[in-house]
Amino acid sequence: CVSRCATRSVAELLQWRPAEKADDVTVNGFVRSVRSMKAHRFISLGDGSSLAPLQALVPADDAKDLAVGAAVRLSGSWVSSPGAAQSHELHVSRVEVLGPSDAKTFPIQKKYHTPEYLRTMPHLRARTPVNAVLLRLRSDVIASLTQFFAGRSFTQTHPPIITSSDCEGAGEVFTVTPANDAPAPGSSSENNSQELFFRSKKYLTVSTQLHLEALAQAVGNVWTLSPVFRAEKSDTSRHLSEFYMLEAEMSFVDDLGPVMDLAEDMLRSVSSSLIESSTVRDLLFRSRTSGSDLAPADEVRRRWEGLMQRDWPRIKYSDAVTLLQQKSSLFEHKPTWGAGLQSEHEKYLAEYVGGGEKPVFVTNYPRDIKAFYMRETLPASPDVPGPTVDCFDLLVPEFCEIAGGSMREHRLDPLLDAMKRQGILKPPSEGVSDGPSSGGLDWYVDLRRWGSPPHGGFGVGFDRLLSYLAGVQTVRDMVTFPRWHGRCDC
Numbered sequence: 001c002v003s004r005c006a007t008r009s010v011a012e013l014l015q016w017r018p019a020e021k022a023d024d025v026t027v028n029g030f031v032r033s034v035r036s037m038k039a040h041r042f043i044s045l046g047d048g049s050s051l052a053p054l055q056a057l058v059p060a061d062d063a064k065d066l067a068v069g070a071a072v073r074l075s076g077s078w079v080s081s082p083g084a085a086q087s088h089e090l091h092v093s094r095v096e097v098l099g100p101s102d103a104k105t106f107p108i109q110k111k112y113h114t115p116e117y118l119r120t121m122p123h124l125r126a127r128t129p130v131n132a133v134l135l136r137l138r139s140d141v142i143a144s145l146t147q148f149f150a151g152r153s154f155t156q157t158h159p160p161i162i163t164s165s166d167c168e169g170a171g172e173v174f175t176v177t178p179a180n181d182a183p184a185p186g187s188s189s190e191n192n193s194q195e196l197f198f199r200s201k202k203y204l205t206v207s208t209q210l211h212l213e214a215l216a217q218a219v220g221n222v223w224t225l226s227p228v229f230r231a232e233k234s235d236t237s238r239h240l241s242e243f244y245m246l247e248a249e250m251s252f253v254d255d256l257g258p259v260m261d262l263a264e265d266m267l268r269s270v271s272s273s274l275i276e277s278s279t280v281r282d283l284l285f286r287s288r289t290s291g292s293d294l295a296p297a298d299e300v301r302r303r304w305e306g307l308m309q310r311d312w313p314r315i316k317y318s319d320a321v322t323l324l325q326q327k328s329s330l331f332e333h334k335p336t337w338g339a340g341l342q343s344e345h346e347k348y349l350a351e352y353v354g355g356g357e358k359p360v361f362v363t364n365y366p367r368d369i370k371a372f373y374m375r376e377t378l379p380a381s382p383d384v385p386g387p388t389v390d391c392f393d394l395l396v397p398e399f400c401e402i403a404g405g406s407m408r409e410h411r412l413d414p415l416l417d418a419m420k421r422q423g424i425l426k427p428p429s430e431g432v433s434d435g436p437s438s439g440g441l442d443w444y445v446d447l448r449r450w451g452s453p454p455h456g457g458f459g460v461g462f463d464r465l466l467s468y469l470a471g472v473q474t475v476r477d478m479v480t481f482p483r484w485h486g487r488c489d490c
């Protein structure tokens, strides 16, 4: 494009090192800083396409309105630069200020701003160079995933956001209510289904898995990248109320092996296709120079290389608990069979089973701490205290769980039994087996009546994955407009 297009991005220009001066060059961008010399102003210009800015030299008389934050179009000659910081610079002959800025009040200056400060202005935060790199990383990873799944003939789908059920059964759903339809809280009509917009309570989805299963039963292997919502009051660096989940569902698979293989292949493909990209180069450069908000460059590189390795360890939950119990004194929470793994346990496993490099699959958790839809492991192992399910959590060093998956119970009766056991399907004395007493899941049960093959899949916390890849310490700084308990600013 450099030789043909009239307007070039900053990234394109920085790559372009002609031996001769090139005239008629135009670039759009935002003024990052202005340095005044006697007759000239040095303008540092960014447009989000590269971490490094472009240097433009503007005659002082033309530079009056070039304030930090302004949106400008600069035209001139691209010439080799005497400065050490750049090979070329733009000698500007024409300045257009397309969106002026009041530099005195613009909150983002060319200096270090803390993540806490930037988090108070999500509408402006993406203008900082490192946040622009994070946006590009997200976009590049989506493109790479799309290519990966297309190469495997998976169909990309759009499952719904508004649902009748709570897929994970954890009660962490947001209810959907149109503002002008909501009966007054406590009024006699509050529970009157006639007055509800959809006739019964609806929720924002916590996972699109159940709908994906229906689609997988129609077209085979499917995937989606969808927003999901969780009303969790967790105030941690890993939890958001709104995040993206990458979910894949495979039809006609008999056991968990191929499902884990898919997750592993997918993450290996993304990391190896992007590790040499300009975005990752910027990311590594940034973490080398900043030293503060992002993990150091060698740590970030190690993460990418870890994902590129083959044969990630797979360890059964029961063996993991035995291993943790041998190191029991290291932990605040004592590891016990039948309880969920705490993040200190996950960290230990990722460190010692994965050698601190490769991600680790922990499989076959106890049935009673997992969701109703997971298939029970058969035959049950005599060495294990209770029933387990064919499921996995994928743990990465430092960060813990980034994905969870399972085989789904595809047979009708065992599924109904599991739903009864978890109180989703009430016994006849407490209600009927359809309608609200089946947790809005009649349709899901129905799938088992007509051609339900063995199937399984997984969900990756997409923003957690990106935080891990970028070395961002909290997922709140990976998402442009983060929402978590107590915060939803714009």
Ligand code: 4AD
Pocket: 167, 168, 206, 207, 208, 209, 230, 232, 238, 239, 240, 241, 243, 245, 247, 248, 401, 402, 403, 404, 405, 406, 457, 458, 459, 460, 461, 462, 463, 464, 475
């Ligand atoms: O482990 P989870 O709850 O699994 C499911 O929802 C399955 N239905 C997925 C499937 O099999 N299709 O969530 C999947 C991943 C977690 O491993 C975690 O990385 C991420 O979603 N996650 C969150 N990310 C950010 N904020 C939260 N509050 C999250 N809760 C889960």
Ligand code: MG
Pocket: 393, 401, 403, 404
């Ligand atoms: Mg999970």
